[in-house]
Amino acid sequence: xxxxxxxxxxxxxxxxxxxxxxxxxxxxxxxxxxxxxxxxxxxxxxxxxxxxxxxxxxxxxxxxxxxxxxxxxxxxxxxxxxxxxxxxxxxxxxxxxxxxxxxxxxxxxxxxxxxxxxxxxxxxxxxxxxxxxxxxxxxxxxxxxxxx
Amino acid sequence: xxxxxxxxxxxxxxxxxxxxxxxxxxxxxxxxxxxxxxxxxxxxxxxxxxxxxxxxxxxxxxxxxxxxxxxxxxx
Numbered sequence: 001x002x003x004x005x006x007x008x009x010x011x012x013x014x015x016x017x018x019x020x021x022x023x024x025x026x027x028x029x030x031x032x033x034x035x036x037x038x039x040x041x042x043x044x045x046x047x048x049x050x051x052x053x054x055x056x057x058x059x060x061x062x063x064x065x066x067x068x069x070x071x072x073x074x075x076x077x078x079x080x081x082x083x084x085x086x087x088x089x090x091x092x093x094x095x096x097x098x099x100x101x102x103x104x105x106x107x108x109x110x111x112x113x114x115x116x117x118x119x120x121x122x123x124x125x126x127x128x129x130x131x132x133x134x135x136x137x138x139x140x141x142x143x144x145x146x147x148x
Numbered sequence: 149x150x151x152x153x154x155x156x157x158x159x160x161x162x163x164x165x166x167x168x169x170x171x172x173x174x175x176x177x178x179x180x181x182x183x184x185x186x187x188x189x190x191x192x193x194x195x196x197x198x199x200x201x202x203x204x205x206x207x208x209x210x211x212x213x214x215x216x217x218x219x220x221x222x223x
Contacts, residue, residue, distance in 0.1 A: 001184065002182050002184055005184070076173070078182075078183065078184075080182040080183075080184075082182065083180070083181040083182050083185055084181065084185075084196075084197060084200065085181070085182070085184075085185045085188065085194055085196075086182070144184075146153070146193065147152065147153040147154070147188060147191075147192070147193025147194055148153050148193075148194070
C-alpha cells in the first residue's frame, strides 16, 4: 500500500469521527440555548485543526507502523509516495468530492438568502466538506481496490 | 459480480516468469512505478497510459502487442 492510499484510509477514519464530535458538541449546546447564542467558532476551529493534523499524523503513524510490520515479516517496507496511478485516483476522488462541494455552495447561498444565523451557514459548509471528503475517500478506495 | 474495469488483457505475469522470474518489485523499479501499480495492471484493475505501456514492453524487450492485447469482439 502506498503512502497515498494509507492517507486516504486515515482520511476516511478521521473525518467522520471529527464531524460526529463537532456536531455532538454544538447540537448539545443548541438544546440548552438558542443557536444565535451558541459558541460554535472554537469547536469549528478545533475540528478543522484536528482533521488536518489528524490526517498528517495518522499518515505518518501508519507509514511507520507498516514499515515496522514489514521489517518484522522480513519484507522490504513500502514507503512509496505514489505514481501516475495514485495521481489519477486522487483526481477521480476529488472530482467525486466536488459534487458535495457544489451542493454545499448552493445550500450556503440559500441559507444566506434567508438570512439564517451564521452557525447554520458554517455548519452546512463544514458538513458539505466532510461529506465530500468521505465520498471522495470511498471513491478512491474503490478505485484502489477494484480498479477504475 | 463487478466486471473488470478494462477490456485490455496482458501477459505481464508470463513475461515476468520468462524473464528469469522477474519479481513485481523488479519490474516496478525498471518502469519507475510502485509495485501496487504493477499488481493492478497484471490483475486488469488498471489500464496504464500509453507511455507506461511502452516502458513495460521495453523492460521485457518485446513489442507492445506481446504485452498488451485488446479483444476483437469487445468495445
